Amino acid sequence: EETRSWKKMINVAVSGAAGMISNHLLFKLASGEVFGPDQPIALKLLGSERSIQALEGVAMELEDSLFPLLREVSIGIDPYEVFQDAEWALLIGAKPRGPGMERAALLDINGQIFAEQGKALNAVASRNVKVIVVGNPCNTNALICLKNAPNIPARNFHALTRLDENRAKCQLALKAGVFYDKVSNVTIWGNHSTTQVPDFLNARIDGLPAKDAIKDHKWLEEEFTETVQKRGGALIQKWGRSSAASTAVSIVDAIRSLVTPTPEGDWFCTGVYTNGNPYGIAEDIVFSMPCRSKGDGDYELVKDVIFDDYLRQRIAKTEAELLAEKKCVAHLTGEGIAVCD
Numbered sequence: 204e205e206t207r208s209w210k211k212m213i214n215v216a217v218s219g220a221a222g223m224i225s226n227h228l229l230f231k232l233a234s235g236e237v238f239g240p241d242q243p244i245a246l247k248l249l250g251s252e253r254s255i256q257a258l259e260g261v262a263m264e265l266e267d268s269l270f271p272l273l274r275e276v277s278i279g280i281d282p283y284e285v286f287q288d289a290e291w292a293l294l295i296g297a298k299p300r301g302p303g304m305e306r307a308a309l310l311d312i313n314g315q316i317f318a319e320q321g322k323a324l325n326a327v328a329s330r331n332v333k334v335i336v337v338g339n340p341c342n343t344n345a346l347i348c349l350k351n352a353p354n355i356p357a358r359n360f361h362a363l364t365r366l367d368e369n370r371a372k373c374q375l376a377l378k379a380g381v382f383y384d385k386v387s388n389v390t391i392w393g394n395h396s397t398t399q400v401p402d403f404l405n406a407r408i409d410g411l412p413a414k415d416a417i418k419d420h421k422w423l424e425e426e427f428t429e430t431v432q433k434r435g436g437a438l439i440q441k442w443g444r445s446s447a448a449s450t451a452v453s454i455v456d457a458i459r460s461l462v463t464p465t466p467e468g469d470w471f472c473t474g475v476y477t478n479g480n481p482y483g484i485a486e487d488i489v490f491s492m493p494c495r496s497k498g499d500g501d502y503e504l505v506k507d508v509i510f511d512d513y514l515r516q517r518i519a520k521t522e523a524e525l526l527a528e529k530k531c532v533a534h535l536t537g538e539g540i541a542v543c544d
């Protein structure tokens with residue numbers, strides 16, 4: 204006899220569902236560790252013609268796992284079908300970069316995908332769908348996606364920078380000799396690229412400013428910053444492919460940060476639309492910034508952050524990069540002719 208009370212089922216769409224990241228992510232989504240133990244879900248998996256066999260295999264494995272919360276699994280290659288009534292869209296499918304490439308080299312190839320998927324979301328998804336763009340270059344892909352989905356609030360689109368936040372926390376904890384849970388208030392500003400700015404000015408370790416806990420400020424400015432900026436590339440060198448397991452974990456973290464209240468005094472970062480931001484960052488781009496959530500899927504930007512010249516200069520650099528990327532995809536955002544440097 205059914206005695207538990209279940210919430211209403213939610214539809215979660217995942218693109219790139221036959222890929223490596225999804226292979227880690229889907230089983231976490233189905234297990235309840237993301238949306239909670241009382242939240243039934245339907246997984247709607249988007250693949251490509253090339254991956255459809257593998258996608259069928261993924262669906263079979265999900266079914267064989269007998270997850271009590273997983274009420275439906277459907278697969279398809281048409282985003283207009285798969286995104287129907289989606290309340291979450293996790294957009295992972297894209298061409299990944301290889302060794303020695305910068306993520307921006309993928310702008311044109313992947314930009315097309317996100318224009319198409321933005322249109323599909325606009326047409327068939329829930330009017331309040333939350334979209335997390337993972338495929339690179341994720342900030343500009345998220346911008347392309349939201350521009351093609353004018354009927355969905357722009358603030359609902361995220362570019363995944365949680366992986367960078369986690370990487371930064373790991374490095375700070377290692378250097379300070381503390382467990383990572385002592386590291387809080389970490390922001391990655393800007394682009395998910397090598398210009399990203401891991402913010403050690405506002406970060407805290409055991410409640411103290413990170414700069415008090417770590418006296419080696421040269422390390423913070425140089426080694427720490429560069430390690431975090433280049434971590435994705437370093438992993439590609441090791442694996443011969445981009446990170447998958449830690450990316451999936453960070454997607455889980457990113458969603459959980461939006462569906463659970465942010466702990467008092469802390470924040471998380473995510474790449475979001477800049478209109479109305481209090482930091483003086485250029486409007487009309489997708490930029491990673493510090494946020495808090497009440498746990499309702501929405502968020503607000505954190506106001507009490509401090510800046511110094513170092514931070515301002517670095518932020519200006521990543522901002523300039525995003526403005527240049529935006530010019531380069533004008534043909535995909537409906538804003539004219541692309542101008543690429």
Ligand code: LMR
Binds near residue numbers: 299339366434436438
């Ligand atoms: C990462 O940061 O690991 C991913 O964005 C993959 C990449 O291209 O670095």
